[in-house]
Amino acid sequence: MREFWIIFKQAFTSKAKAKSFIITTLIMMVAIFLLANISKIIDTVQDMTGGEEEEVLHVVDTSGVLIDPLRAQLETEESGIVVKATEESEQELTDKVTSEDIDSFLTLSVDEQGTIHANYTTMSMMDFSLPGRIQDALQSIQTEMKANELSLSGAQVQTLFTPIQFEQQNISPSAKSEEELNTARVLVYVLMFVIYFSVIMYSSMIAMDVANEKSSRVMEILISSVSPVKHMFAKVLGVGSLGILQIIIYGITGFIAFKTSATEIPGGFSDFFSLKDVSPSTLVYAAVFFVLGFFLYATLAALLGSLVSRTEDVQQMIMPMTLLIVAAFIIAATGLGNPEIGYLKYASYFPFFTPLVMFLRVGLLDLPMWEPLLSIAIMLATIFILGWFGARVYRGGVLMYGPSRSLKDIKKAIQLGKE
Template sequence: MREFFIIFKQAFLTKAKTKSFIITTALMIAAVFLFANISKIFDTVQSITGSDKDSAEVLYVVDSSGDLGESLVTQLSANESDITVKITDKSEQVLTNEVRDGEIESFVILGLDSTSRITAAYSSMSALDFQLPMMIEDALQTIQTEINANELSLTTEQVQTLFTPISFEQKSVSPSAKTEEELGQARGLVYVLMFLIYFSVIIYSIMIATEIAAEKSSRVMEILISSVSPAKHMFAKILGVGSLGLVQMVLFGLAGFIALKTSSSDMVDGFFSVFGFSNMNVVTVVYAVIFFLLGYFLYATLAALLGSLVSRTEDVQQMIMPLNLLIVAAFMIAATGLGNPEMLYLKYASFIPFFAPLVMFLRVGMLELPLWEPLLSIGIMLVTIFILGWFGARVYRGGVLMYGPSKSLKDLRKAIQLGKE
């Protein structure tokens, strides 16, 4: 075991001390804190530059009715809008020219037809201006309701009863279904953790394959396997890089938690609410760790196997293309289930070992599954990892001694034959 831990330590520390790893980790942590405080930074910059004073949008209003303009000002103020309304007597053509010349941003022409229905024509330079027109339309709709209520001699209480919402509750008779609120909270958490598992498996699997190929290209491998068995070397590499990956993920998680908890921004509260972190399910997090580890060892073993077949780091990407296709397929299948995790093909896919880390995690995170389903999936993955490890050790034993250009996966047979000799 001494040789195993030496290689384990070497794989962990060598990657941990590289500039790329340190810089990437530092940049990601800095990005997390920047994201959590972005609104505070914007407020600080605006307060220093004074740009916030000029940020209020000015809306010019032409009111042919004589009453709607003042009502619009009152309603926008009641809605706590930052829009400054200026009533003007200029013609539509003059205002249109001013918009084109950049002198003003927008204007609206208001009027009442013969049936006391409000007519409004909004004009601005941008065709993608949606927020302000929607605010104006909502305010005018409220004014229209007041006009109609006055004509019908309705009191304020009677008007409010017209907009009383119904009581509507959605239920599912499926024994695995969660409530809509629980499903919404779980969906965001599962989505974030799925991305974490997906990118982690890709990044660290490629790291293992590249590390093995680099040792082969420098002929260091010949020295290593003379003092330690190739299988022990392979699993020490996998555990070393995997431990480094876990440390990095923990650092990112702690940085994100501290940054979001220490930030006083309303955006952070919204982030926690939308993505389900405000009511985090401990069981979902435990399953995330389990499927992260199993997915990593599954794909890392396959990456080590494939990495042993190449002699140049330039050939790594081509050789591990099947691995990348598998994890991309798993992510795409899981992503289709975010809207409806009860689809039948997801159930079947969750028991396929190369899809299970993402698909079964999606199902256990968003559904109330019987315990035997995730346990069966975990058991299938463990058996697959064992078989892949046994087969990978045989390939690895001969693959690390193969040099020259790697043609294709047909080199597996050659590696096994060489390992027997």
């Protein structure tokens, strides 16, 4: 076991001390703090750049009766829009918009039926907020005009918009409240990304590390003093432990960042990522499926990495593995809106899809205990089989040199390992 722990320590410390690992970790920690304080940053930038300045809206009111109500309505809503009447023609205003002398203008009129017609002109392709606020204000004015025309009081008008009392009752054993479902959906989506990117990044790291040792002929020295099987699992566990440590660092950083940036405003950014409505079992399953998913793909990556002699061939060799995790992510993502889709149930028992798909289901549904436990058992069996098979391939693969042609090299590696 001494050799095992030496390789384990070397795999862990060499990556942990690498400048790329340290810089990436620091950048991600800074990014997490920036994300947690994004609302404060936006407010600060707006204050510095004058983002809160009032917007001037040039209005051509051909009816002569709408501009004052519109101004009053926008002031009541505190929209930050200043209504400015103008006698210029539409063509003159259009020319000013084209030359960017003004941002936009509005033309108002009323037809014989008392219906308001508004034409908003702008050059901005992303101008959606301002016309939306103007439309809402004009709709309120239209409602008030129609109410006066029908001699309706304010109370009578309000009764026209009284919402119905609608309640939904779900007797399904897997049902959750809308609040619980929304919170769980956000958490599941975030953790799915964590699992997805971690598996791709750390698995590629293992495959690249093995291929790099082969290309530098270091492997020939290593296997003379330690068995290839010990070398393989020491690599997997060493890089895996480093990956888990990095995720824990990100988790602690995120917890501190969101706690220190929490505001009293309900429905704010902190509430969006709140864990108060998340079942503890969901967090436990997230950890379990992350660890199992990592070691499943890491073992496969070590197997594939042992087949190549040049680091340039690593990405091509692990492409099938990458496609598996991408397919798992796509399938899981399709179930965020409806986790009860039939094919998700079957996909959740396929070991290479289980870490994402089964986690999606346990996060959004109250499944019977046997379902996640069965998927965990299938994954453990798959890791054991893949480890046994991978050890046989690895034993011969580390001795293979020359250009890697395809996955057909697995057969050659097994035969070489027997010798």
